[in-house]
Amino acid sequence: MDTLASYDELPYDSLPLPETQPDVLAALAKLHGFDAPDPCRARILELGCAQGGNLIPLAWRWPESDCVGVELSRVQAQAGADFVQRLGLANVRILHADLAALPADLGTFDYILAHGVFSWVPPAVQGALLDVCRRHLSPKGLAYVSFNVAAGWRGLQPLRAALVERTAAELPAPERYRQALAVLDDLQAEWRDPLLLKEIAYLKTAAPSYLFHEYLADTHTPLSFAEFAAALDAHGLRYVGEAGPRRARVALEDAWGLIPESMSGRWQDAEIALDDAFATRFRRAMIARDDAPCAQPPRPDVMSGLAFHADLACHEEIDLDDGVEQHFVSPAGNHFPVVSPALKAALMLLSMRYPAALDYARLVDATRALLAEHGPADFDPARFDEPAFREALFDLTMLHGVIPTVWPGRFADEPGELPRAHDLARAQARAAGWIVSGARHVAVDLDFAGRLLLGALDGSRDLDELAAWMRAQLAENGLALPLEQIAELTRQQLWLYARQGLLV
Numbered sequence: 080m081d082t083l084a085s086y087d088e089l090p091y092d093s094l095p096l097p098e099t100q101p102d103v104l105a106a107l108a109k110l111h112g113f114d115a116p117d118p119c120r121a122r123i124l125e126l127g128c129a130q131g132g133n134l135i136p137l138a139w140r141w142p143e144s145d146c147v148g149v150e151l152s153r154v155q156a157q158a159g160a161d162f163v164q165r166l167g168l169a170n171v172r173i174l175h176a177d178l179a180a181l182p183a184d185l186g187t188f189d190y191i192l193a194h195g196v197f198s199w200v201p202p203a204v205q206g207a208l209l210d211v212c213r214r215h216l217s218p219k220g221l222a223y224v225s226f227n228v229a230a231g232w233r234g235l236q237p238l239r240a241a242l243v244e245r246t247a248a249e250l251p252a253p254e255r256y257r258q259a260l261a262v263l264d265d266l267q268a269e270w271r272d273p274l275l276l277k278e279i280a281y282l283k284t285a286a287p288s289y290l291f292h293e294y295l296a297d298t299h300t301p302l303s304f305a306e307f308a309a310a311l312d313a314h315g316l317r318y319v320g321e322a323g324p325r326r327a328r329v330a331l332e333d334a335w336g337l338i339p340e341s342m343s344g345r346w347q348d349a350e351i352a353l354d355d356a357f358a359t360r361f362r363r364a365m366i367a368r369d370d371a372p373c374a375q376p377p378r379p380d381v382m383s384g385l386a387f388h389a390d391l392a393c394h395e396e397i398d399l400d401d402g403v404e405q406h407f408v409s410p411a412g413n414h415f416p417v418v419s420p421a422l423k424a425a426l427m428l429l430s431m432r433y434p435a436a437l438d439y440a441r442l443v444d445a446t447r448a449l450l451a452e453h454g455p456a457d458f459d460p461a462r463f464d465e466p467a468f469r470e471a472l473f474d475l476t477m478l479h480g481v482i483p484t485v486w487p488g489r490f491a492d493e494p495g496e497l498p499r500a501h502d503l504a505r506a507q508a509r510a511a512g513w514i515v516s517g518a519r520h521v522a523v524d525l526d527f528a529g530r531l532l533l534g535a536l537d538g539s540r541d542l543d544e545l546a547a548w549m550r551a552q553l554a555e556n557g558l559a560l561p562l563e564q565i566a567e568l569t570r571q572q573l574w575l576y577a578r579q580g581l582l583v
């Protein structure tokens with residue numbers, strides 16, 4: 080009950096979570112030799128969905144899907160249900176319910192998502208969550224369950240212990256959060272451990288709900304991969320693979336004719352070793368029923384059946400000659416060093432087309448053509464080393480520099496004469512407490528003016544009219560700027576919306 084009250088008092092920021100997208104899960108599962116159902120027509124269940132910031136954009140994206148969200152906090156469930164009603168979406172329901180006592184007639188689902196729930200609920204609810212997966216997954220369905228990993232949390236436990244000890248559990252959540260911030264200041268002065276100091280610095284800028292629910296929640300049980308795999312086993316489930324970025328490959332030989340079933344034990348040993356080596360803190364596990372076909376470690380030869388998208392920038396002129404390492408940077412600031420000219424060319428092409436995805440064959444053709452025009456002088460398109468390209472693209476895909484998908488998507492790539500945002504984006508922009516979600520399920524960070532403009536894009540005004548309207552609106556809010564400056568900012572903002580796939 081305390082946990083529930085805290086979620087009512089300090090709701091979790093309900094964001095789109097890119098790794099939970101069923102099209103991405105289906106693509107990653109395919110790399111593991113596991114064929115999951117078509118996400119566009121899938122039944123999707125989200126457990127602990129907060130107000131639906133992750134689920135509702137998926138339902139809106141795929142009108143032929145059928146989505147159900149389950150949330151124990153009445154405040155959050157009601158906010159989600161109200162928003163769905165406002166959008167007039169018929170294919171999504173947010174239920175105020177306990178995942179441990181679901182209505183019996185929910186049926187089966189092709190995708191079951193539970194992000195940020197498993198490690199933060201008591202053991203009985205953890206068991207119930209896995210029971211729901213076993214009972215409600217369709218025969219080839221995929222579940223996504225994220226959890227905190229003991230290998231990486233071991234070093235952070237003193238911080239959690241100090242925050243729990245030095246704050247008053249009986250305070251309302253927002254007040255206890257303020258108390259925790261003061262404790263962080265004290266700990267910063269007292270402690271010397273670089274890992275803990277880095278975490279303290281991060282927590283001081285993180286969302287209040289993150290600090291509260293990660294460090295002050297009553298229940299927080301990081302698990303080893305072995306414990307998690309044993310829990311899956313006990314509930315008739317099996318690990319398929321990781322939905323989050325991977326820093327190393329698990330490569331097991333299969334040349335000896337080993338069937339995947341007999342691999343699974345050794346594969347799990349490899350996962351445990353990776354967690355220890357990298358001090359893994361968080362896993363996003365893809366899971367299937369134990370009577371579904373067994374998955375195997377991911378393999379590059381499946382890449383040809385997938386499409387890819389990437390949103391990367393290189394802050395220098397891209398050099399397509401051999402041997403020059405250059406960094407490609409994601410909007411979140413992650414750096415991906417790339418040497419291969421073919422991979423650099425592919426990243427240029429994908430980032431130009433973002434948020435659209437290119438299928439593998441078209442990506443290879445376009446990469447070859449770009450290298451023929453701008454690559455090394457001795458480049459011979461007839462001798463393009465496709466296997467080496469595939470391996471390099473595979474490695475970057477495992478790191479999530481490039482995202483694999485089974486849903487190419489179609490998006491307006493420019494604002495047009497009379498810019499119009501799609502209904503979901505306009506509704507999100509206008510509603511306090513809702514985050515605007517980009518076409519690839521990323522949170523689009525917009526300030527007051529950005530939300531105002533997006534919410535007003537109904538296709539009735541051209542750029543000049545929009546600039547004049549924005550000028551009047553901003554002046555009303557005490558911000559007076561010259562019309563030319565507003566027109567330029569409006570133009571830039573419209574292109575940003577187009578890049579995020581928010582326009583029609």
Ligand SMILES: C[S@@+](CC[C@H](N)C(=O)[O-])C[C@H]1O[C@@H](n2cnc3c(N)ncnc32)[C@H](O)[C@@H]1O
Pocket residue numbers: 083086091092093094126127128129149150151152155176177178179193194195196199200204292
């Ligand atoms: C840390 S939040 C994560 C929210 C969201 N999935 C995300 O990642 O942004 C955990 C959510 O699970 C919900 N929850 C906890 N126990 C639950 C239960 N037994 N049944 C349904 N929801 C539950 C909480 O109310 C809270 O909204």
